[in-house]
Every structure is written in structure tokens, then in C-alpha cells.
Amino acid sequence: DTGVSQDPRHKITKRGQNVTFRCDPISEHNRLYWYRQTLGQGPEFLTYFQNEAQLEKSRLLSDRFSAERPKGSFSTLEIQRTEQGDSAMYLCASSQTRGDTQYFGPGTRLTVL
Amino acid sequence: AQSVTQLGSHVSVSEGALVLLRCNYSSSVPPYLFWYVQYPNQGLQLLLKYTTGATLVKGINGFEAEFKKSETSFHLTKPSAHMSDAAEYFCAVSPSPYSGGGADGLTFGKGTHLIIQP
Numbered sequence: 001d002t003g004v005s006q007d008p009r010h011k012i013t014k015r016g017q018n019v020t021f022r023c024d025p026i027s028e029h030n031r032l033y034w035y036r037q038t039l040g041q042g043p044e045f046l047t048y049f050q051n052e053a054q055l056e057k058s059r060l061l062s063d064r065f066s067a068e069r070p071k072g073s074f075s076t077l078e079i080q081r082t083e084q085g086d087s088a089m090y091l092c093a094s095s096q097t098r099g100d101t102q103y104f105g106p107g108t109r110l111t112v113l
Numbered sequence: 114a115q116s117v118t119q120l121g122s123h124v125s126v127s128e129g130a131l132v133l134l135r136c137n138y139s140s141s142v143p144p145y146l147f148w149y150v151q152y153p154n155q156g157l158q159l160l161l162k163y164t165t166g167a168t169l170v171k172g173i174n175g176f177e178a179e180f181k182k183s184e185t186s187f188h189l190t191k192p193s194a195h196m197s198d199a200a201e202y203f204c205a206v207s208p209s210p211y212s213g214g215g216a217d218g219l220t221f222g223k224g225t226h227l228i229i230q231p
Contacts, residue, residue: 033219040224042203042205042223043157043221045218048217093157099145104157106156
């Protein structure tokens with residue numbers, strides 16, 4: 001069990017650029033979740049997958065955000081035309097099934113200049 | 114709809130003193146309840162969780178929490194604080210898998226920063 005990993009750990013970009021983050025869940029975990037955490041706040045749910053199917057998306061996930069999990073293993077989160085308000089920590093978590101403990105990765109800290 | 118309220122954005126206790134972090138939730142369906150801890154520049158680590166059964170739940174590092182349905186609370190306690198307990202603590206709720214529907218994301222409170230005074 002190597003834990004949930006995320007890459008990169010830090011990303012600095014200029015407003016208007018596109019960024020992509022990767023999450024590798026714990027192997028054999030069917031569910032994968034994305035959260036966003038801004039300074040001084042708790043994580044906010046963005047979306048989740050069961051295997052390769054995206055089952056739920058939060059209203060926080062604007063049209064500029066897209067997530068994929070093409071083979072039911074790793075996932076990517078892309079933000080197009082970044083805005084300063086997108087600056088946050090993006091957390092990924094995985095679990096075996098619904099209701100099970102969600103194990104979190106270390107996060108990707110995005111700074112939009 | 115679900116929500117979590119954590120009373121006190123900052124809590125300061127002396128080393129060796131009782132730690133009490135408060136969490137109240139609102140949920141229209143039976144919830145699962147969680148406490149996570151976050152150390153600086155790290156991800157969240159599960160301290161403990163309540164699903165069903167015994168309402169007093171023991172977790173790691175000497176923490177425990179009690180689910181009180183009548184008070185819609187899930188307060189976190191530790192009898193004796195240690196310097197290493199200084200961190201951010203988050204209470205979270207999710208719908209029980211048996212409650213129907215497909216929602217599965219965690220709803221977090223805003224967090225409580227625990228400060229340990231020497």
C-alpha cells in the first residue's frame with residue numbers, strides 16, 4: 001500500500017494558462033475523489049469516480065474544470081483558462097467502496113499569478 | 114443537504130490538559146461521521162469515524178469521539194494533550210451508503226486549529 005500520490009506538489013502558473021494535475025489512488029480502490037481547499041477553509045467536494053465513470057459533480061466545478069479517469073486507475077484534473085480565484089490546494093482521495101474511509105493524497109498547491 | 118459546524122476556529126490548551134473540539138452536523142439522512150487531522154503542508158489523515166453501532170468511537174493517537182444523535186454532535190476529545198497534537202482538525206460527514214441516493218462526497222467543517230501551550 002503506497003498511499004495516494006499526487007503530481008505535481010506545487011504549480012505556479014499565469015492567469016489564462018491551462019494546468020493539469022494527476023492523482024494515483026491506492027491500488028484496487030474503485031472510488032476516486034477530488035476536493036479543493038482554500039486557505040482557512042475545509043476541503044470542498046468537486047467530483048468523484050467509480051472506476052472510470054464520473055458519478056457526481058459539484059456546482060463548484062465550472063465549465064473550465066474537467067476530470068477524467070480513463071482506465072479506472074489514475075485520474076487527471078484539468079483547469080482551463082486559470083483565474084486567480086482558482087488558487088487553492090487540490091486534494092485527491094480514494095476509497096474501496098461507498099461509505100469506506102477516504103484516504104487523501106498530499107495535495108497539489110496551485111498558485112495563479 | 115448536509116452541513117458541518119465546528120465551533121472555534123482556534124482552540125488553545127496547555128500540554129497535559131483535556132482537548133475538546135466541537136462538531137455539530139446537519140443531515141437529512143443518517144450520516145457517517147469522520148474526524149481528520151491535517152499537519153502543515155500535508156494531506157488529511159483519518160483520526161476516527163462513526164458508521165453504526167457503538168456511539169463512542171476510539172481513534173488513533175488517544176483521540177475519541179461520541180456520536181450523540183439527539184444533539185447532532187460528534188465532539189472530539191483527548192484526555193491529555195501532547196505538543197505533537199498541534200494541527201488543524203476537520204470534522205466531516207457523508208451520507209450512509211444505506212440511505213439511498215448516490216451522493217458520496219464528504220462535507221467538511223471549516224476546521225479548528227489546535228494550539229498546545231507548553
